[in-house]
Amino acid sequence: MKPEVVTIGLGYIGLPTSALIASCGTKVLGVDINQNVVDTINKGEIHIVEADLEHIVSSAVKQGNLKASTKAKSANTYLIVVPTPFKGNHEPDISFVESATKGIIPLMKKGDLYIIESTSPIGTTEKMQKLIYNERPDLEGKIYIAYCPERVLPGNVMHELVYNDRVIGGANEVSTQKAIAFYSKYVKGELYGTNARTAEMCKLVENSSRDVQIAFANELSLICDKADINVWELINLANKHPRVNILQPGCGVGGHCIAVDPYFIVSDYPMESKIIGAAREVNNYKPFWCAEKIQNEKLQFELKYGRKPKTALMGLAFKPNIDDLRESPAKFIIQKVIQNSNNNDYFIVEPNIKSHSIYKLTDYKEAIEKADIIVFLVAHKEFKKINFDPNKVILDFCNLN
Numbered sequence: 001m002k003p004e005v006v007t008i009g010l011g012y013i014g015l016p017t018s019a020l021i022a023s024c025g026t027k028v029l030g031v032d033i034n035q036n037v038v039d040t041i042n043k044g045e046i047h048i049v050e051a052d053l054e055h056i057v058s059s060a061v062k063q064g065n066l067k068a069s070t071k072a073k074s075a076n077t078y079l080i081v082v083p084t085p086f087k088g089n090h091e092p093d094i095s096f097v098e099s100a101t102k103g104i105i106p107l108m109k110k111g112d113l114y115i116i117e118s119t120s121p122i123g124t125t126e127k128m129q130k131l132i133y134n135e136r137p138d139l140e141g142k143i144y145i146a147y148c149p150e151r152v153l154p155g156n157v158m159h160e161l162v163y164n165d166r167v168i169g170g171a172n173e174v175s176t177q178k179a180i181a182f183y184s185k186y187v188k189g190e191l192y193g194t195n196a197r198t199a200e201m202c203k204l205v206e207n208s209s210r211d212v213q214i215a216f217a218n219e220l221s222l223i224c225d226k227a228d229i230n231v232w233e234l235i236n237l238a239n240k241h242p243r244v245n246i247l248q249p250g251c252g253v254g255g256h257c258i259a260v261d262p263y264f265i266v267s268d269y270p271m272e273s274k275i276i277g278a279a280r281e282v283n284n285y286k287p288f289w290c291a292e293k294i295q296n297e298k299l300q301f302e303l304k305y306g307r308k309p310k311t312a313l314m315g316l317a318f319k320p321n322i323d324d325l326r327e328s329p330a331k332f333i334i335q336k337v338i339q340n341s342n343n344n345d346y347f348i349v350e351p352n353i354k355s356h357s358i359y360k361l362t363d364y365k366e367a368i369e370k371a372d373i374i375v376f377l378v379a380h381k382e383f384k385k386i387n388f389d390p391n392k393v394i395l396d397f398c399n400l401n
């Protein structure tokens, strides 16, 4: 197959993006370093959980429009969709973007379009442009370079890839226009052109904005606990104001985006990003606070009844109704409360996964029945149907009702 588009990275974003492009009749070669991932996709199957993805991949593979490989080939458009994790001190690590770019530099030719979709610190597109032109001075000014971040919500990716608006920032105006023309073949949302630095910052700001707003709600939950006010009732009432829209407190902020991206700003602009940095601290502190609340409740129970309570810890995922445990505050709280204590004192519940490598999972109905203290960490839909014994101690960190 001679691909028109090469996608580097076949993960949560790279695979759905490749599948969408291929489903529109464009020949796509998806590249990944993981041979298992490549083999799975070439069989028309998928290695991640994402609604509606499998049948799109399988029919695109069958029609010969999507192929996976560990090696890139020459194409007209290259999409970089690899992870950008952070290093020890929360500094962004762009080494995957760099190595993905280095891998395709020898394949590039005049007129090609190179786009980074990976969440990246400001200036990454400029750095990659330098890298490309250093190795291939013959291409200087002859290829198009742009940054276009993804902004889809896991679980709803196939819909949002098509219908969400996108921000596209070129290294120069003609690159912006080339990239807009490329995405307009596959995306029905609006495509907004800007420069690369603004597009990079836009992605970081979107997730930082959500983080700051959740931190405000979490801070209110700490204040209200001391002030003996129900924080959810308070927020509901405050939100009746036509210009107020406070988010919901929870047991912290998890996932691989909102708990990560703000550090890309703080790390490069520490003096200027006081609110963004403080929001990370508030949201990181919340799971400690929840763990302490649980320990206190257990002690009070012991003092009152003269025996150790059984505690049900309800939810391990990072948000409701998913099986994703990455950066999960609920998982952190569970780790913290069960360390140095007898495992038999706890029931750990996660209805969205069958088994866990470290924790023995208990069915939610059994846990609710047998526990003295029930702690709601994630507002999964199954938990909402439960009728409680009013004599049980309930700790609700996620406003289940």
Ligand code: SAJ
Residues within 6 Å of the ligand: 150, 151, 152, 153, 154, 206, 207, 210, 214, 247, 248, 249, 250, 251, 252, 253, 254, 255, 256, 257, 258, 318, 319, 320
């Ligand atoms: N959370 C709260 N209170 C709230 C809302 C969320 O505590 O009121 C918590 C959740 O429980 C969870 C965390 O925040 O632990 C993040 O959940 P989320 O649903 O807000 O976001 P993600 O991480 O699933 O996806 C986000 C999205 N970004 C925004 O909404 C600005 C998505 O659009 C991005 O594409 C994605 O990050 C990404 O890849 O960057």
